Amino acid sequence: MAPATEIILPVADYDLAATLASGQVFRWRLLGNSWHGVVGRQFLSLTQTPAGIHATAAGPIGNWDWLRHYLQTEIDYPAVLNSFPDDEPMRRAVAACRGLRLLRQDPWECLASFILSSTKQIVQIRQIVAHLCERFGEPCEGMHLAPTGDSAGPSPAPRSFPPASAIAALTEARLRACKMGFRAPSLLAAARQVADRNLDLQGLYRLDYAAARAELMKLRGVGGKIADCVLLFAYGFDCAFPVDVWVERALQELYFPRRRASDQRLRQFAATHFGPHAGYAQQFLFHYMRVAAEPRRH
DNA sequence: AGCCAGGCTTGGT
DNA sequence: ACCAAGCATGGC
Numbered sequence: 001m002a003p004a005t006e007i008i009l010p011v012a013d014y015d016l017a018a019t020l021a022s023g024q025v026f027r028w029r030l031l032g033n034s035w036h037g038v039v040g041r042q043f044l045s046l047t048q049t050p051a052g053i054h055a056t057a058a059g060p061i062g063n064w065d066w067l068r069h070y071l072q073t074e075i076d077y078p079a080v081l082n083s084f085p086d087d088e089p090m091r092r093a094v095a096a097c098r099g100l101r102l103l104r105q106d107p108w109e110c111l112a113s114f115i116l117s118s119t120k121q122i123v124q125i126r127q128i129v130a131h132l133c134e135r136f137g138e139p140c141e142g143m144h145l146a147p148t149g150d151s152a153g154p155s156p157a158p159r160s161f162p163p164a165s166a167i168a169a170l171t172e173a174r175l176r177a178c179k180m181g182f183r184a185p186s187l188l189a190a191a192r193q194v195a196d197r198n199l200d201l202q203g204l205y206r207l208d209y210a211a212a213r214a215e216l217m218k219l220r221g222v223g224g225k226i227a228d229c230v231l232l233f234a235y236g237f238d239c240a241f242p243v244d245v246w247v248e249r250a251l252q253e254l255y256f257p258r259r260r261a262s263d264q265r266l267r268q269f270a271a272t273h274f275g276p277h278a279g280y281a282q283q284f285l286f287h288y289m290r291v292a293a294e295p296r297r298h
Numbered sequence: 299a300g301c302c303a304g305g306c307t308t309g310g311t
Numbered sequence: 312a313c314c315a316a317g318c319a320t321g322g323c
Contacts, residue, residue: 023304118305124321125304181319186306223306244304262313286304 003060009073010052015099017048022287023122024233025103026113026129027161036158038133039070040106043140043158059142072104083275089254090274090281093288100287102280103233107201108194109161110234111216114226115187116180124179129161131178136162136170167191186221193219209237224263232279241270241278250285 020028020035028037034047044067047054055067068074084090116132117125137159167175168191175184193199199219204212209231216227225242232240243251243266251266261269274281 114304119303119318120305120320121303121322123303127321176319179320182306182317183319221306225305229304242304246304264312290304 164194168195
Protein backbone atom coordinates (compact mmCIF):
# COMPACT_ATOMS: atom_id res chain seq x y z
CA MET A 1 0.00 0.00 0.00
CA ALA A 2 1.23 3.48 -0.79
CA PRO A 3 1.92 5.83 2.10
CA ALA A 4 -0.94 8.28 2.60
CA THR A 5 -1.08 11.63 4.31
CA GLU A 6 -4.48 10.83 5.73
CA ILE A 7 -6.47 7.98 7.16
CA ILE A 8 -9.79 7.27 8.79
CA LEU A 9 -9.65 5.23 11.96
CA PRO A 10 -13.06 3.64 12.47
CA VAL A 11 -14.27 4.02 16.03
CA ALA A 12 -17.47 3.72 18.00
CA ASP A 13 -18.08 5.43 21.30
CA TYR A 14 -15.12 7.74 20.90
CA ASP A 15 -15.63 11.37 21.93
CA LEU A 16 -12.53 12.99 20.48
CA ALA A 17 -13.27 16.45 21.87
CA ALA A 18 -13.88 15.22 25.40
CA THR A 19 -10.76 13.09 25.24
CA LEU A 20 -8.40 15.75 23.94
CA ALA A 21 -9.79 18.45 26.24
CA SER A 22 -10.12 16.39 29.41
CA GLY A 23 -6.88 17.49 31.05
CA GLN A 24 -4.86 14.37 30.35
CA VAL A 25 -2.96 16.06 27.51
CA PHE A 26 -2.15 19.71 26.92
CA ARG A 27 -1.11 20.19 23.32
CA TRP A 28 -4.33 19.90 21.28
CA ARG A 29 -6.13 22.96 19.98
CA LEU A 30 -9.50 23.17 18.30
CA LEU A 31 -9.48 25.04 14.98
CA GLY A 32 -12.87 25.03 13.31
CA ASN A 33 -14.06 21.47 13.75
CA SER A 34 -10.67 19.79 13.76
CA TRP A 35 -8.04 19.33 16.44
CA HIS A 36 -4.44 20.27 15.76
CA GLY A 37 -1.59 18.81 17.74
CA VAL A 38 1.73 17.02 17.70
CA VAL A 39 2.43 13.36 18.40
CA GLY A 40 6.14 12.67 18.53
CA ARG A 41 7.52 14.67 15.61
CA GLN A 42 4.30 14.47 13.60
CA PHE A 43 1.97 17.41 13.28
CA LEU A 44 -1.60 16.16 12.96
CA SER A 45 -5.09 17.35 12.30
CA LEU A 46 -7.84 15.16 13.75
CA THR A 47 -11.51 15.41 12.90
CA GLN A 48 -14.39 13.39 14.25
CA THR A 49 -16.58 12.11 11.41
CA PRO A 50 -19.41 9.60 11.28
CA ALA A 51 -16.99 7.10 9.74
CA GLY A 52 -14.42 7.52 12.49
CA ILE A 53 -11.49 9.74 13.31
CA HIS A 54 -10.10 11.42 10.22
CA ALA A 55 -6.38 12.07 10.65
CA THR A 56 -4.28 14.22 8.34
CA ALA A 57 -0.50 14.39 8.62
CA ALA A 58 1.92 16.85 7.05
CA GLY A 59 3.42 14.18 4.82
CA PRO A 60 2.96 10.57 3.72
CA ILE A 61 2.80 8.01 6.53
CA GLY A 62 3.66 4.39 5.78
CA ASN A 63 2.32 2.88 8.97
CA TRP A 64 -0.28 4.46 11.23
CA ASP A 65 -0.02 2.01 14.10
CA TRP A 66 1.62 4.62 16.32
CA LEU A 67 -1.49 6.79 16.00
CA ARG A 68 -3.84 3.90 16.77
CA HIS A 69 -1.73 3.25 19.83
CA TYR A 70 -1.71 6.92 20.88
CA LEU A 71 -5.47 7.24 20.45
CA GLN A 72 -6.12 3.75 21.86
CA THR A 73 -8.71 3.12 19.18
CA GLU A 74 -8.40 -0.66 19.33
CA ILE A 75 -9.24 -1.26 22.98
CA ASP A 76 -12.38 -3.06 24.09
CA TYR A 77 -14.23 0.02 25.31
CA PRO A 78 -17.49 -1.73 26.25
CA ALA A 79 -15.48 -4.09 28.46
CA VAL A 80 -13.99 -1.10 30.27
CA LEU A 81 -17.42 0.43 30.86
CA ASN A 82 -18.82 -2.92 31.98
CA SER A 83 -16.04 -3.29 34.53
CA PHE A 84 -17.24 -0.24 36.45
CA PRO A 85 -19.29 -0.72 39.61
CA ASP A 86 -23.01 -0.51 38.98
CA ASP A 87 -23.71 2.38 41.31
CA GLU A 88 -25.49 5.69 40.87
CA PRO A 89 -22.42 7.99 40.69
CA MET A 90 -20.73 5.91 37.99
CA ARG A 91 -23.94 5.53 36.01
CA ARG A 92 -24.33 9.30 35.98
CA ALA A 93 -20.68 9.93 35.12
CA VAL A 94 -20.67 7.47 32.23
CA ALA A 95 -23.97 8.79 30.92
CA ALA A 96 -22.60 12.32 30.95
CA CYS A 97 -19.25 11.51 29.33
CA ARG A 98 -19.84 8.51 27.07
CA GLY A 99 -17.01 8.19 24.58
CA LEU A 100 -14.40 9.66 26.88
CA ARG A 101 -11.12 7.80 26.40
CA LEU A 102 -7.61 7.58 27.78
CA LEU A 103 -4.70 8.22 25.44
CA ARG A 104 -1.34 6.45 25.58
CA GLN A 105 1.22 9.25 25.68
CA ASP A 106 4.98 9.41 25.53
CA PRO A 107 6.37 8.94 29.07
CA TRP A 108 8.74 11.90 29.02
CA GLU A 109 6.21 14.36 27.64
CA CYS A 110 3.65 13.13 30.13
CA LEU A 111 6.01 13.27 33.11
CA ALA A 112 7.27 16.72 32.23
CA SER A 113 3.76 18.04 31.59
CA PHE A 114 2.47 16.85 34.93
CA ILE A 115 5.49 18.16 36.82
CA LEU A 116 4.33 21.49 35.41
CA SER A 117 0.71 20.89 36.36
CA SER A 118 0.88 21.28 40.11
CA THR A 119 -1.49 23.96 41.37
CA LYS A 120 -2.14 25.19 37.88
CA GLN A 121 -5.33 25.42 35.92
CA ILE A 122 -5.51 23.43 32.72
CA VAL A 123 -5.45 26.57 30.55
CA GLN A 124 -2.27 27.67 32.29
CA ILE A 125 -0.61 24.28 31.93
CA ARG A 126 -1.38 24.45 28.21
CA GLN A 127 0.22 27.88 28.07
CA ILE A 128 3.40 26.75 29.81
CA VAL A 129 3.71 23.67 27.60
CA ALA A 130 3.13 25.79 24.49
CA HIS A 131 5.95 28.14 25.50
CA LEU A 132 8.24 25.22 26.16
CA CYS A 133 7.54 23.55 22.82
CA GLU A 134 7.74 26.76 20.84
CA ARG A 135 11.14 27.68 22.24
CA PHE A 136 12.85 24.35 22.76
CA GLY A 137 10.96 21.77 20.71
CA GLU A 138 12.23 20.24 17.49
CA PRO A 139 10.71 21.03 14.08
CA CYS A 140 8.00 18.64 12.98
CA GLU A 141 8.35 16.50 9.89
CA GLY A 142 7.18 17.74 6.51
CA MET A 143 5.90 21.10 7.60
CA HIS A 144 5.54 22.63 4.14
CA LEU A 145 1.88 21.64 4.34
CA ALA A 146 1.35 23.28 7.72
CA PRO A 147 -1.81 25.34 7.94
CA THR A 148 -1.30 29.07 7.73
CA GLY A 149 -2.37 31.30 10.57
CA ASP A 150 -5.71 33.04 10.50
CA SER A 151 -6.31 36.76 10.50
CA ALA A 152 -5.34 36.94 14.16
CA GLY A 153 -1.74 36.34 13.07
CA PRO A 154 0.47 33.55 11.84
CA SER A 155 0.75 30.65 14.25
CA PRO A 156 4.30 29.46 14.82
CA ALA A 157 5.40 26.30 13.02
CA PRO A 158 4.47 23.37 15.25
CA ARG A 159 7.28 21.75 17.18
CA SER A 160 7.73 18.56 19.13
CA PHE A 161 7.68 18.41 22.87
CA PRO A 162 11.31 19.13 23.83
CA PRO A 163 13.25 15.95 24.51
CA ALA A 164 14.76 15.55 27.97
CA SER A 165 18.23 16.19 26.55
CA ALA A 166 17.14 19.58 25.22
CA ILE A 167 15.69 20.67 28.55
CA ALA A 168 18.64 19.26 30.48
CA ALA A 169 20.90 21.65 28.58
CA LEU A 170 18.92 24.73 29.68
CA THR A 171 19.20 26.96 32.70
CA GLU A 172 16.56 27.39 35.35
CA ALA A 173 16.13 31.00 34.22
CA ARG A 174 15.32 29.95 30.65
CA LEU A 175 12.68 27.60 32.00
CA ARG A 176 11.23 30.19 34.34
CA ALA A 177 10.78 32.41 31.31
CA CYS A 178 8.15 29.88 30.23
CA LYS A 179 6.05 30.94 33.24
CA MET A 180 6.49 27.74 35.21
CA GLY A 181 7.71 29.39 38.41
CA PHE A 182 8.92 27.13 41.20
CA ARG A 183 8.35 24.06 39.03
CA ALA A 184 11.41 24.95 36.94
CA PRO A 185 14.02 23.27 39.19
CA SER A 186 11.89 20.11 39.35
CA LEU A 187 11.58 19.90 35.58
CA LEU A 188 15.27 20.61 35.11
CA ALA A 189 16.27 17.93 37.61
CA ALA A 190 13.99 15.35 35.99
CA ALA A 191 15.31 16.20 32.53
CA ARG A 192 18.89 15.79 33.69
CA GLN A 193 18.15 12.45 35.32
CA VAL A 194 16.56 11.15 32.13
CA ALA A 195 19.27 12.61 29.89
CA ASP A 196 22.02 11.22 32.12
CA ARG A 197 20.31 7.82 32.17
CA ASN A 198 19.98 7.91 35.93
CA LEU A 199 16.30 7.40 35.26
CA ASP A 200 15.24 4.92 32.55
CA LEU A 201 11.68 5.81 31.61
CA GLN A 202 11.48 2.87 29.18
CA GLY A 203 12.55 0.55 31.98
CA LEU A 204 9.43 1.43 33.97
CA TYR A 205 7.35 -0.56 31.49
CA ARG A 206 8.89 -3.72 32.94
CA LEU A 207 7.98 -2.88 36.55
CA ASP A 208 4.69 -3.46 38.28
CA TYR A 209 2.51 -0.55 39.32
CA ALA A 210 3.83 -0.16 42.86
CA ALA A 211 7.48 -0.34 41.84
CA ALA A 212 7.07 2.07 38.95
CA ARG A 213 5.18 4.48 41.21
CA ALA A 214 7.96 4.36 43.77
CA GLU A 215 10.55 5.11 41.08
CA LEU A 216 8.65 8.15 39.80
CA MET A 217 8.09 9.46 43.32
CA LYS A 218 11.82 9.66 43.87
CA LEU A 219 11.79 12.67 41.55
CA ARG A 220 11.58 16.15 42.99
CA GLY A 221 8.16 17.62 42.34
CA VAL A 222 6.56 14.21 41.82
CA GLY A 223 4.21 13.01 44.54
CA GLY A 224 1.56 10.35 44.39
CA LYS A 225 -0.89 12.32 42.30
CA ILE A 226 1.52 13.22 39.52
CA ALA A 227 3.06 9.74 39.53
CA ASP A 228 -0.41 8.26 39.07
CA CYS A 229 -1.14 10.60 36.17
CA VAL A 230 2.00 9.44 34.38
CA LEU A 231 1.37 5.78 35.15
CA LEU A 232 -2.17 6.05 33.81
CA PHE A 233 -1.75 8.36 30.82
CA ALA A 234 1.63 7.15 29.54
CA TYR A 235 2.20 3.63 30.85
CA GLY A 236 -1.34 2.33 30.71
CA PHE A 237 -1.55 1.19 34.32
CA ASP A 238 -5.33 1.22 34.49
CA CYS A 239 -5.19 0.65 38.23
CA ALA A 240 -3.57 4.07 38.75
CA PHE A 241 -6.08 6.45 40.29
CA PRO A 242 -4.89 10.06 40.50
CA VAL A 243 -6.66 11.88 43.30
CA ASP A 244 -6.81 15.62 42.69
CA VAL A 245 -9.13 18.18 44.18
CA TRP A 246 -11.94 17.35 41.73
CA VAL A 247 -11.78 13.61 42.23
CA GLU A 248 -11.38 14.03 45.96
CA ARG A 249 -14.49 16.17 45.98
CA ALA A 250 -16.32 13.58 43.87
CA LEU A 251 -15.34 10.68 46.12
CA GLN A 252 -16.11 12.61 49.29
CA GLU A 253 -19.52 13.79 48.14
CA LEU A 254 -20.60 10.67 46.30
CA TYR A 255 -19.15 7.89 48.41
CA PHE A 256 -18.19 9.34 51.82
CA PRO A 257 -20.79 12.04 52.44
CA ARG A 258 -20.57 11.86 56.24
CA ARG A 259 -16.99 11.18 57.28
CA ARG A 260 -13.78 12.64 56.01
CA ALA A 261 -11.40 10.24 54.32
CA SER A 262 -7.68 10.74 53.87
CA ASP A 263 -6.03 10.60 50.47
CA GLN A 264 -4.60 7.20 51.41
CA ARG A 265 -8.04 5.95 52.38
CA LEU A 266 -9.60 7.27 49.19
CA ARG A 267 -6.96 5.55 47.06
CA GLN A 268 -7.49 2.33 48.98
CA PHE A 269 -11.23 2.60 48.40
CA ALA A 270 -10.72 3.40 44.73
CA ALA A 271 -8.40 0.44 44.17
CA THR A 272 -10.99 -2.00 45.48
CA HIS A 273 -14.21 -0.33 44.43
CA PHE A 274 -13.70 0.69 40.80
CA GLY A 275 -12.22 -2.52 39.49
CA PRO A 276 -9.34 -3.24 37.11
CA HIS A 277 -9.90 -0.06 35.06
CA ALA A 278 -10.14 2.30 38.02
CA GLY A 279 -8.10 4.88 36.12
CA TYR A 280 -10.82 5.11 33.48
CA ALA A 281 -13.42 5.48 36.20
CA GLN A 282 -11.35 8.29 37.66
CA GLN A 283 -11.31 10.09 34.32
CA PHE A 284 -15.07 9.82 34.07
CA LEU A 285 -15.53 11.19 37.59
CA PHE A 286 -13.09 14.01 36.91
CA HIS A 287 -14.72 15.02 33.64
CA TYR A 288 -18.18 14.62 35.09
CA MET A 289 -17.42 16.90 38.04
CA ARG A 290 -15.95 19.50 35.73
CA VAL A 291 -18.84 19.60 33.26
CA ALA A 292 -21.29 19.59 36.16
CA ALA A 293 -19.53 22.64 37.60
CA GLU A 294 -19.31 24.28 34.21
CA PRO A 295 -22.59 26.30 34.16
CA ARG A 296 -20.85 28.99 36.19
CA ARG A 297 -19.02 29.98 33.04
CA HIS A 298 -20.76 32.05 30.34
C1' DA B 299 -8.48 43.45 43.91
C1' DG B 300 -8.41 39.20 45.43
C1' DC B 301 -9.05 34.35 44.95
C1' DC B 302 -7.79 30.13 43.21
C1' DA B 303 -5.73 26.67 40.35
C1' DG B 304 -5.97 18.36 38.37
C1' DG B 305 0.47 19.67 44.46
C1' DC B 306 4.79 18.98 46.58
C1' DT B 307 8.14 19.88 50.17
C1' DT B 308 9.33 21.10 54.55
C1' DG B 309 8.82 21.93 59.25
C1' DG B 310 5.75 21.72 63.17
C1' DT B 311 2.96 18.72 66.31
C1' DA C 312 0.64 9.71 61.04
C1' DC C 313 -1.65 14.33 60.34
C1' DC C 314 -1.68 19.72 59.60
C1' DA C 315 -0.16 24.30 57.78
C1' DA C 316 2.52 27.26 55.40
C1' DG C 317 5.21 28.46 51.48
C1' DC C 318 6.05 28.27 46.93
C1' DA C 319 5.18 31.70 41.59
C1' DT C 320 2.10 33.01 38.32
C1' DG C 321 -1.83 34.17 35.30
C1' DG C 322 -6.94 34.16 34.50
C1' DC C 323 -11.13 35.37 35.97
